[in-house]
Amino acid sequence: xxxxxxxxxxxxxxxxxxxxxxxxxxxxxxxxxxxxxxxxxxxxxxxxxxxxxxxxxxxxxxxxxxxxxxxxxxxxxxxxxxxxxxxxxxxxxxxxxxxxxxxxxxxxxxxxxxxxxxxxxxxxxxxxxxxxxxxxxxxxxxxxxxxxxxxxxxxxxxxxxxxxxxxxxxxxxxxxxxxxxxxxxxxxxxxxxxxxxxxxxxxxxxxxxxxxxxxxxxxxxxxxxxxxxxxxxxxxxxxxxxxxxxxxxxxxx
Amino acid sequence: xxxxxxxxxxxxxxxxxxxxxxxxxxxxxxxxxxxxxxxxxxxxxxxxxxxxxxxxxxxxxxxxxxxxxxxxxxxxxxxxxxxxxxxxxxxxxxxxxxxxxxxxxxxxxxxxxxxxxxxxxxxxxxxxxxxxxxxxxxxxxxxxxxxxxxxxxxxxxxxxxxxxxxxxxxxxxxxxxxxxxxxxxxxxxxxxxxxxxxxxxxxxxxxxxxxxxxxxxxxxxxxxxxxxxxxxxxxxxxxxxxxxxxxxxxxxxxxxxxxxxxxxxxxxxxxxxxxxxxxxxxxxxxxxxxxxxxxxxxxxxxxxxxxx
Ligand SMILES: Nc1ncnc2c1ncn2[C@@H]1O[C@H](COP(=O)(O)OP(=O)(O)OP(=O)(O)O)[C@@H](O)[C@H]1O
Ligand SMILES: [Mg+2]
Numbered sequence: 001x002x003x004x005x006x007x008x009x010x011x012x013x014x015x016x017x018x019x020x021x022x023x024x025x026x027x028x029x030x031x032x033x034x035x036x037x038x039x040x041x042x043x044x045x046x047x048x049x050x051x052x053x054x055x056x057x058x059x060x061x062x063x064x065x066x067x068x069x070x071x072x073x074x075x076x077x078x079x080x081x082x083x084x085x086x087x088x089x090x091x092x093x094x095x096x097x098x099x100x101x102x103x104x105x106x107x108x109x110x111x112x113x114x115x116x117x118x119x120x121x122x123x124x125x126x127x128x129x130x131x132x133x134x135x136x137x138x139x140x141x142x143x144x145x146x147x148x149x150x151x152x153x154x155x156x157x158x159x160x161x162x163x164x165x166x167x168x169x170x171x172x173x174x175x176x177x178x179x180x181x182x183x184x185x186x187x188x189x190x191x192x193x194x195x196x197x198x199x200x201x202x203x204x205x206x207x208x209x210x211x212x213x214x215x216x217x218x219x220x221x222x223x224x225x226x227x228x229x230x231x232x233x234x235x236x237x238x239x240x241x242x243x244x245x246x247x248x249x250x251x252x253x
Numbered sequence: 254x255x256x257x258x259x260x261x262x263x264x265x266x267x268x269x270x271x272x273x274x275x276x277x278x279x280x281x282x283x284x285x286x287x288x289x290x291x292x293x294x295x296x297x298x299x300x301x302x303x304x305x306x307x308x309x310x311x312x313x314x315x316x317x318x319x320x321x322x323x324x325x326x327x328x329x330x331x332x333x334x335x336x337x338x339x340x341x342x343x344x345x346x347x348x349x350x351x352x353x354x355x356x357x358x359x360x361x362x363x364x365x366x367x368x369x370x371x372x373x374x375x376x377x378x379x380x381x382x383x384x385x386x387x388x389x390x391x392x393x394x395x396x397x398x399x400x401x402x403x404x405x406x407x408x409x410x411x412x413x414x415x416x417x418x419x420x421x422x423x424x425x426x427x428x429x430x431x432x433x434x435x436x437x438x439x440x441x442x443x444x445x446x447x448x449x450x451x452x453x454x455x456x457x458x459x460x461x462x463x464x465x466x467x468x469x470x471x472x473x474x475x476x477x478x479x480x481x482x483x484x485x486x487x488x489x490x491x492x493x494x495x496x497x498x499x500x501x502x503x504x505x506x507x508x509x510x511x512x513x514x515x516x517x518x519x520x521x522x523x524x525x526x527x528x529x530x531x532x533x534x535x536x537x538x539x540x541x542x543x544x545x546x547x548x549x550x551x552x553x554x555x556x557x558x559x560x561x
């Protein structure tokens with residue numbers, strides 16, 4: 001195990017984050033605060049309760065999930081896309097590091113950053129609405145799992161993307177819509193039956209549902225099923241990345 | 254002497270279908286400086302990239318320090334430092350940090366004393382806390398070299414280290430290469446400047462169109478390929494070369510003030526002595542004599558042209 005390499009990559013990625021600290025932390029916090037003002041107060045005041053929970057509190061897990069998803073994907077995708085774009089990836093490819101070490105360094109840094117932002121938003125939310133977390137350990141476990149799997153997904157995206165447009169297209173056209181339609185602001189049980197069925201094809205539904213369960217103890221879909229789906233997604237991402245490095249897909253010539 | 258890098262039957266066909274290396278075999282001795290010459294697109298960078306793991310070989314094997322570059326990539330890569338042709342470097346990092354990063358990436362613990370020594374050797378110590386984007390091109394290239402030296406490689410690949418570098422810096426670069434050689438580092442460099450190969454290389458390899466045309470000891474190469482030319486300066490200009498000297502196929506130069514005699518420096522019995530005798534017989538008075546030897550450049554051009 002090349003521990004020095006993992007540490008070097010991790011430190012480098014963290015330094016990159018620190019250079020853009022304001023943008024990385026302030027902007028998600030600001031947008032979450034806006035969601036609370038708009039959805040929680042203005043609209044939420046007209047929606048009484050969902051599943052017996054005040055609407056302002058109800059949207060907290062979904063909001064955190066939305067931010068954490070986009071943050072994980074963008075952190076990790078930029079982390080590996082930049083070296084490709086700048087050509088500095090030659091160093092990584094010529095270094096005595098394995099795929100596992102590269103992943104722990106890049107994906108670990110991206111996931112930790114997303115996790116930190118998720119927790120900051122949780123803290124911010126506590127200012128606006130009463131919060132009670134039913135299963136704090138599960139809450140943290142789901143948050144970590146989701147940060148890691150979507151950072152892996154972002155890493156794949158960063159390797160796959162040939163230009164900045166492609167890099168931003170996927171988060172914009174896939175992650176954000178799936179996030180919004182994944183029950184962040186509503187319970188899918190509020191939908192007509194047909195749309196409930198359609199929703200089950202949206203992976204984000206499982207994430208939000210499981211995460212919300214850890215807060216309030218109620219879920220749209222079975223928590224075990226959610227967990228299985230998340231682990232499946234995570235394994236698939238690792239398999240794809242392993243394949244990318246072993247074939248040199250869009251990395252080596 | 255031990256073999257630092259062994260390349261056997263290496264072929265590279267890019268996804269585009271282009272064959273960039275054709276059955277290249279080459280053993281690089283430990284501690285030598287090997288210069289690879291070849292026109293644009295010859296395959297020099299492809300060869301280096303393959304040894305360093307940036308390009309996947311189509312067939313053939315490569316070992317560094319006896320370690321296969323694919324099966325035993327950790328061991329082989331730890332020995333290798335790479336300075337790529339392009340100035341690929343993270344612009345927002347500071348000099349010292351980026352060099353430390355490289356050392357860590359190659360699996361070595363932080364060593365401020367070594368980093369300082371490398372930065373000093375490359376005259377970058379004063380710039381250690383400067384951001385890369387504030388450096389000139391020549392300094393950036395030196396930072397990339399410092400990164401490659403950060404992990405004390407035993408084999409260093411320099412892909413056109415002096416491209417776009419001013420004369421002083423070029424000489425400085427040669428000094429660095431020589432110093433590294435003295436530390437026992439094996440150096441493979443590519444260059445378009447033949448005088449560079451002539452000045453610092455121990456051996457010279459010529460690549461064209463993906464084929465290694467020859468690899469030879471620089472001195473041997475120049476001796477083998479080298480034609481010598483005798484410049485004969487005369488006291489009184491001549492209008493034509495005297496018929497008695499026909500067999501030497503002399504050419505008039507400088508309005509007849511000198512005669513040129515081309516001969517093979519390696520031939521068993523060069524005709525120089527006979528020529529001098531016959532010149533005297535023909536009544537020509539010599540003012541001065543000197544010889545010149547064809548440069549690597551001429552040798553190189555001849556080789557590549559023969560190939561084409
Ligand atoms: N990634 C690639 N895909 C397809 N063809 C490539 C690729 N990289 C290089 N080539 C081709 O392979 C051949 C050898 O290129 P290479 O870069 O090795 O040449 P070189 O000797 O380093 O040239 P130069 O002196 O210009 O740096 C060229 O014809 C080039 O166009
Ligand atoms: Mg090249």
